[in-house]
Amino acid sequence: MSILVTGATGFIGRYVCAALTSQGQQVIAMMRRPEELASLRASVKQFGGDPHLLNAVHGDLDLSKLGITESLPALSAVIHLGARFAWGMSHQAAHQTNVVGALSVADLASAHHCRFILITGFMLENISHLARIGIDINQPRATQWQKVYRRTGGYEASKLEAAIRVREYCLEKNIELVEVQPATVAGHSQTGDLDIAQPLYSLIDNVATGRLAMVPGSPAHWLPLIPVDVLADIIAAACSADTPPVRILALDKHTPNLQPMLAVVAKSLRKRAPQQYLPVALLRFLLRIPGMQTLMRTSIEALDFIQTTRFDTDITTAFMQQHNIVMPNINQVIINSSERYRT
Ligand SMILES: NC(=O)c1ccc[n+]([C@@H]2O[C@H](COP(=O)([O-])OP(=O)(O)OC[C@H]3O[C@@H](n4cnc5c(N)ncnc54)[C@H](OP(=O)(O)O)[C@@H]3O)[C@@H](O)[C@H]2O)c1
Known part of the structure; x- marks a missing residue:
């Protein structure tokens, strides 16, 4: 069985491919430019993964049925990391890639009867913030999305809309959904590696x-963080666990x-x-x-x-313990990320 990963070429995706292949897992990266597989394999090798277990298929979140024309092997999970991730995006483009695209990926998981790991964001657990921007989490269908897009901008609104619509869709289609909700991503806990676009x-x-x-x-006020390698390990564990939590808030509550x-x-x-x-x-x-x-x-x-809400991470802590994932000292991660910036 293989795991299909969208957004595999992104900052988080490269570490996720490394984490999965280091555990012996076959991975298929859905790529807009599969001709860049060699470069992705090189990153995976550099990050401790096994590049031989990584293959690619052409696909694009903006195309109907993801534009996938090749037949895929049996999948045990689909991890959806792919997204337009930028400030100041057109609302229409953000909606198309991040909402319509996410629903197409959920459809793929449904066709393969496999687990769907959706990467959302920690703000979905900030209920008072959601209420302030016009989302009642108990009645999400009543949301006037245009107002939310105007209030928060295309990126945040489309990620929130995608999460809410995918939750509904998975319920309707009986797809096993695991949502990983990362805080702002910090550099690698040891090397400090952090993409310039983060x-x-x-x-x-x-x-x-x-x-x-x-x-x-x-x-x-604080900006909760999660080191990229810890996040990648959590996502990989969400694939292999027998009964993972439905939502995993990936956030270090000790972030200063x-x-x-x-x-x-x-x-x-x-x-x-x-x-x-x-x-x-x-x-x-x-x-x-x-x-x-x-x-x-x-x-x-x-x-x-940047906000003042504190979050309950007990479920995440228990899940990490079960899978031997250790949260490193976050101050040291911040130091490593800053020192890497200097070099
Ligand atoms: N970084 C954070 O602080 C953070 C926090 C919370 C949640 N997240 C979520 O985590 C996910 C990954 O974030 P990241 O930081 O790794 O982002 P990133 O580095 O910007 O990577 C984005 C990925 O999405 C792919 N992509 C974009 N448009 C696509 C399209 N139309 N079709 C197919 N693939 C497309 C990109 O592929 P190309 O190589 O083709 O461009 C790239 O692989 C996103 O869903 C983001 O919302 C990130």
Whole structure:
């Protein structure tokens, strides 16, 4: 049996392919450009996986039936990581790839009668935030999605809509759904490897270049993190576990609050950490000034992820213990990510 992975070429996907193949699992990467398989195999090898167990099939989330024309082997699971991941996207494009695409991937899992591992995000567990942006989690069908897209931007809205629609669809079609809900992804716990396009990289870059003169929010605000390798191990375990939890919140609750986190980054970069706080509402207002988002290299859309809610991670902790996955010291992960940035 094989596991099909969408988004295999992405930052998280490459580590997921490495984790799965290191456990002897056959993996099929659904790729828009399968001719780049050799490069993906090289990353998988570098990250400790077995490149010989990795193959590719052409597929695109934007195409009908994913554009897959080859016949696939029997699948034990489908992992859906593929997404348009950027700030300032057109709502239509975000909806097409992230919502319609996710439903097509759920359809594929249904056709193969296999488990569907959907990668969503930790904000789905922030119920008061969802209510604020117009989603009643008990009555998700009543959501006026256009308003949510306008309020949060294309990325967050489409990821929330995808999760809610896929949950409904899987229930209707009797598909076994496991949702992994990652916090903002930090670098590899040992090497600090972090893609330039990742939100944490931008934050580190803003500290390094002195653009972040003040701390967004208050002393209670934080940006929960999860190291990429731990997330990959959790996703791999969600495939192999006999009865995984329905939702796994992948988040280190020991992530320091934002100011101490920035202080750790600044110390690693030998820079001064910002000390003064700028309320999120005021920052949101300032970022609406034309040109300000570019100047501050900060997007209004990123601000929702900096918040004060604390989360219950007991289910995740128990699952990680069952699968011998250890959460490393998150301060050290932040240091490693920052030091890797410097090199
Ligand atoms: N990184 C985080 O902090 C974070 C936190 C929570 C949740 N997540 C979720 O985790 C998933 C992976 O994130 P990431 O950080 O690894 O993202 P990433 O590095 O931007 O990777 C995105 C992946 O999606 C693929 N993709 C994009 N459009 C596609 C399309 N039309 N058809 C097929 N594949 C397409 C890309 O393939 P190409 O190589 O063809 O471009 C790439 O493999 C996403 O669903 C994201 O929402 C991420």
